[in-house]
Amino acid sequence: MLVAVAVLSGLVLTTAQAHAATPSAATPATTATLPAVDMEATVLAAQIDPRRADNTLTPGAHDSVLAVEQALEARHLLDARWVDGYFGTTTITAYAAFQRSLGYTGLDANGLPGATSLALLGQGRFTVTHQIGPGAKLQRDGYTINTRTQNMLTAAENILGFHLTLSQGSYNPGGDPTSAGTHDGGGVVDVNIDGMSTTTRTDVARALRQVGxxxxxxxxxxxxxxxxxxxxxxxxxxxxxxxxxxxxxxxxGFNGLANHGADDGPRIPIQTWEQYQRTH
Known part of the structure; x- marks a missing residue:
């Protein structure tokens, strides 16, 4: 049986070996060497790390955060001493500055990595995996929320077996001074609990926590x-x-209020919406 061969620099290679020796134009060698930044882990760290009293790292986020910080340092937005895999307040400030350099303002420059800004920051430096985003805005009970929030509420309703009615939505800057700005952006709602028993209120809070x-x-x-x-x-x-x-x-483990008190809600394993989806 004859075997096709190719001669390269005096070496005899089989056809398969010759193809293997030539990098494919569809998969450049440089792409394979770029590290991956896990967007889910990075965004989570950007929420938790700035609130820590120490420099404990968010599990699973170190390498991704480090790659982001190195890219920010390369753009002269973050000093080298803060390139440590910890997404603290200084890194939040640096990332917000990068977002503003792209022309973003308001919520688009809040210091939380978005899919577009993260991809632009990573050009030639890293790829982005596990992308997440809020989705389009929509109306629910007369209030504005986004698609991700709507999907989460629907999942909580499926657990509970009844409909949840909102008393406040998202994207409501200055609409309720008592909310201290939490409803100014996306992802935040108030649920009406009129007529609910103490047990049902707790069940609703638990279901909402279950879905992220x-x-x-x-x-x-x-x-x-x-x-x-x-x-x-x-x-x-x-x-x-x-x-x-x-x-x-x-x-x-806190209650989310200005008094920084202990969490007074039902304690369950904490997970994001994306983590919940992967197990249901």
């Missing part, structure tokens, strides 16, 4: 507001700064 919200039952003794459930969608890249702080506090 930082959720608490709020009562009038805590602030100038009626009874309601406040819920912030973890890792919504449109979160206002105040809502980012709440989701970070939730991971660290």
């Amino acid at each position: 919200f930082a959720a608490w039952v709020r009562n009038p003794s805590q602030g100038n507001w009626p009874w309601h459930i406040h819920a912030a969608a973890i890792s919504d890249t449109d979160l206002s700064t105040q809502a980012q702080n709440q989701t970070g506090d939730y991971y660290l």
Whole structure:
């Protein structure tokens, strides 16, 4: 049986070997060497790390955050001493500066990596995996929310077996001074709990937490507001700064209020919407 051969620099190669020796134009060698940045892990770290009292790293995020920080340093937006795999307040500030350099303003320059800005930052340096995003805006109960939040609420309703009615939505800057800016961006809603028993209120908060919200039952003794459930969608890249702080506090066992008290909601394993989807 004859075997096709190719002669290269005096060496005799089989046809298969000759093809293997020639890099494919469809898969450049440089692409294979680029590190991958896990967007899910990076965004999560950007919420939790700034709220820590120490420099504990967010599990699974170090390498991705480090690659982002190295890219920010290369653009002279972050000093080398802060390139450490910890997405603290200084890295948040640097990332927001990068977003502004792209012409972004408002929520688009909130310091949380978005899919577009992260891809632009990584050009020639890293690829982006596990991309996440808020999706398009829509109306629910007369309030504006985004598609990701709507999907999360629907999943919580499926767990509970009944409909949840909102008493406040997202993207409502200055609309409710008592909310301290948490509803200024995306991912944050208040759920009406009129007529619910104490047990049902807790069940709703638990279901919201199961699908990826930082959720608490709020009562009038805590602030100038009626009874309601406040819920912030973890890792919504449109979160206002105040809502980012709440989701970070939730991971660290706090109640998301200015008094920085202990979490008073049902304690369950914390997960994001994307993590919930992978197991259901």
